[in-house]
Amino acid sequence: MTNQPLSSSNPRVDLEYRRRKNAEEMRYQVISFTLMIFLTFVAFGVVAIKGFTAWFVVPFILLLACVQVVFQLFYFMHMSHKGHEAPSMFLFTGVFLAMIMVWAFMTIIWW
Amino acid sequence: MQAEEKLTYETWPASPERSTLEAKNKFLGFWLFLGGETVLFASLFATYLALKDKVPDSSHHLAKDIFELPLTLTATMLLLTSSLTSVYAMYHMKNFAFKKMMVWLSITVLLGLGFLGLEIYEFNHYVHEFHHTFTSSAFASAFYSLVGFHGAHVTFGLGWILALMFRNYKRGLNLYNAPKFYVASLYWHFIDVVWVFIFTVVYLMGMVG
Numbered sequence: 001m002t003n004q005p006l007s008s009s010n011p012r013v014d015l016e017y018r019r020r021k022n023a024e025e026m027r028y029q030v031i032s033f034t035l036m037i038f039l040t041f042v043a044f045g046v047v048a049i050k051g052f053t054a055w056f057v058v059p060f061i062l063l064l065a066c067v068q069v070v071f072q073l074f075y076f077m078h079m080s081h082k083g084h085e086a087p088s089m090f091l092f093t094g095v096f097l098a099m100i101m102v103w104a105f106m107t108i109i110w111w
Numbered sequence: 112m113q114a115e116e117k118l119t120y121e122t123w124p125a126s127p128e129r130s131t132l133e134a135k136n137k138f139l140g141f142w143l144f145l146g147g148e149t150v151l152f153a154s155l156f157a158t159y160l161a162l163k164d165k166v167p168d169s170s171h172h173l174a175k176d177i178f179e180l181p182l183t184l185t186a187t188m189l190l191l192t193s194s195l196t197s198v199y200a201m202y203h204m205k206n207f208a209f210k211k212m213m214v215w216l217s218i219t220v221l222l223g224l225g226f227l228g229l230e231i232y233e234f235n236h237y238v239h240e241f242h243h244t245f246t247s248s249a250f251a252s253a254f255y256s257l258v259g260f261h262g263a264h265v266t267f268g269l270g271w272i273l274a275l276m277f278r279n280y281k282r283g284l285n286l287y288n289a290p291k292f293y294v295a296s297l298y299w300h301f302i303d304v305v306w307v308f309i310f311t312v313v314y315l316m317g318m319v320g
Contacts, residue, residue, distance in 0.1 A: 018125055019206060026202045033195045040191065040310075044184050047315045054319045065311040069304050076198050077300045083129065087142035094146035098153030105157035 032075040039064045114287040123207040124286075128293035131286050141294045145301050152305050155257040156312060162253040163317070171248050172241045174317030183314040186229045187306065190265075193222035194303040197296045204292055209284045212292070216276055219299065223269045230262045254313070261309055264302050271295050 043061045046052060052060075074080040079088060114131050124130040129138050164173045200215035234255070237243040245255045272295050279288045 015121060022202060022205050026199070029195070029198045029202075033191075033198075036191060037188075040184075040187055043311060043315060044180060044187075047318050048180055057319050058316055061311050061315050065307050068307050072194065072300055072304050072307070076194055076303075077297055083126075086139055087145075090142045090146035091149065094149030094153075097150045098156075101150070101153045102157045102160060105161045109161060 029075055032071045036068050036071050039068045114285070116286060118207070118285060120207045123284075125205070127205065127284075127286055127289035129290070131290075134286065134290035137290050137294055141297060145297070148301065152257075152260070152308075155253075155260055156308065159253040159257045159313065162249040165250050166248040171250070172243055174250070174254075174313075175320050177237055177241050177243055178314050178317050180314070180318065182229065182233060183310055186226050186233075187310050189222050189226040189229070190303050190306050193219045193226070194300055196222065197299045201293060201296050204284065204289055207284055212284070213276060213280075216272055216292075220269055220272055220276075223265055223272075223299075227262065227265055227269070230258070230265075234259075258309060258313065261302070261305055264305070268295070268299050268302055271298065 043064045046057055046060060073091070078084070079091075114133055127134075129135050166173065196215050196219045200212045200219060203209075203211040203215060243251050243254075245252055275288070275291055275295055279292075282288065
C-alpha cells in the first residue's frame, strides 16, 4: 500500500475514478442494508404469525440470521475486499471453534 | 507514507486504514481479536442454549412468558441502522471528508445510546415485573450474562467512538487517526453481528418455545 502507483500520469483522473468507485460501493452498502432490514422483518414476522411449527421456524430464522451476518461481514466490514486473507482465517477459525462449542454444550455437557 | 504527514484531498491514499505499518498491524491485530471475541460469545451462547428455561420451580417465568417482540424489533432496528451510519462515516473517511465523518459518527453514537436505553429499560422491566434477576435461576444467569455482555460491548464501543471523536476534534484526518476510526467502526459492526444472533437465538427462538 505504500506509495501506490497512480493509474494515470494525471493524479486528478485517478482521484475521480476512486471517488466514483467509493460512491458505487456505498450504493451496494445501502442495498445490502435494505436486504438486512427485509430479512429481519421476515424473521420477526414468521415468529409473530404463530402459524408455523417450531421445526420450520427455528432452522428458518437461523438461516436468515446467517445470511444477514454474511452481508454484515462481507459488505459492512469489507471482508469481500482484497487483503482480507488473514482476517478471514482468524474469523473462520473463531466460527469453527464457536460451532464446536455450541454443539458440545447442547449435546454432551448437560445430558 | 508517514503517519504524521499532513495530507490533502489529492494526496489521501485509497486505503488510509492500511497505508502505514502501524495501520497494517492494527488492522491485523484487530481481526485476530474479533476471532477471539467470536469464541468468547460462542461460549456464552452455548451456556444460554444449554440452560434455557432451566428454572428451579414453576413460580419462575420462562423465555416465552417474558420476551416481547416489539421491544426487540425496535432495538434491532436502532442497532442495524447505526451499523449503516458507521458505514457512511467510513465512506466519508475514505473521501477525506472529516466533518461529514464526524456527523455520521455522532448519529451512530445517538442510535447506540437509544439501543442501550432500551436494554436498560428491558432489564429493569424483567426484574420488577417477573422477578427475573441474575441469581433467580440458571436460565436468568445465562440470559443476563449473554445479553448483558453484549450490552457492555455496546457501552464500550460508544465510549471508544466518543473518545476518538473528542481527541481528534481539532486535529482533522491523518494517517495516524484514520486506522483508529476504521478499527472502531469494525468493532461496532461486530457488535451488530453478535446482536443478529442474540435476537434470533434468544428472543425469536425464545418466543417459539
